[in-house]
Amino acid sequence: MTDDLIRVLVVDDHPVYREGLVGVFAEAPALVVVGTAADGPDAVREAERLQPDVVLMDVNLPTLSGIEATRTIVRASPHIAVLVLTMVDDHDAVFAAMRAGARGYLLKGATPEEIVRAAVAVAAGDAVFGSGIAGRVLAYFSAERTRGASAEAFPTLTAREREVLELIASGARNQEIARELYVSPKTVRNHISNIFTKLHVADRDEAIALARDAGVGREDQR
Structure with a gap:
């Protein structure tokens, strides 16, 4: 029954926050969480096994960083959209994520509504940057x-x-x-x-x- 839903893999090493995100998506009619992961290697394995439409990815993960996990996932499955959701707020991390193949970058201060909208947008092929990040990206290129x-x-x-x-x-x-x-x-x-x-x-x-x-x-x- 999930053919018309956007399938999401949630990756975060903090159990409480990870389960909170699962709850956020449970309330979104267009999305369904198909799996979770707590570290980089697990994220890569689950992405390969589940083939979700979107991976919600933290940057700071045990064993393998979210940036490296993103690179591995996108290289193996280019159709998977990675949306970074992190506390890391610096331009080096933003551009490292983009170079690794992420389609979006949000900070953890984003509202549930913003996270859901971003997940839908990256699944549709759009690039999404959270408040403050978009201005930084534009300033960089200008x-x-x-x-x-x-x-x-x-x-x-x-x-x-x-x-x-x-x-x-x-x-x-x-x-x-x-x-x-x-x-x-x-x-x-x-x-x-x-x-x-x-x-x-x-x-x-x-x-x-x-x-x-x-x-x-x-x-x-x-």
């Missing part, structure tokens, strides 16, 4: 042009050093850069020192002027 300009103008800098230079030239201070890039302030200082050396500048003001002359990191970008 910044591609700037990253390209910095790579062309400053080829001696590493990719990370170009990121730091762009943030400096956009008016960010060291603490802000550290938060943005998820690194320590000491690491930021090291990157800045390397940038000064490679660009042959004496201080931050000279580095900013040089970057802005190249069209990188205008203040109105922040």
Whole structure:
């Protein structure tokens, strides 16, 4: 009797939260939970065995991460839509999930209604990003042009050093850069020192002027 229903596999290592999600889907007329898994290897096995339409996947799982489990599942069964539902809120995890083949990324603060809508949407082939995530994805791609300009103008800098230079030239201070890039302030200082050396500048003001002359990191970008 489930031919017309969207079949869901729920993957989360916290039993209470996992069962809560099962309850959410039990109330949704278009969806049916066909299985659950508590770790990465179990998720891969159950996805292969059950062939669900949607896998609701946490990122932080024992033994095998949700990102790696997603990659394995999608590689073996491209028709399965993986929807990430996690507490992990950083751009590295979002893009790692997308590269692994996930079709959506929600944070665990999402409402039951949002989770159900997202599951239906990814099953239909849409890409879904939760509140705050979508803006980050758009900002990332809109910044591609700037990253390209910095790579062309400053080829001696590493990719990370170009990121730091762009943030400096956009008016960010060291603490802000550290938060943005998820690194320590000491690491930021090291990157800045390397940038000064490679660009042959004496201080931050000279580095900013040089970057802005190249069209990188205008203040109105922040």
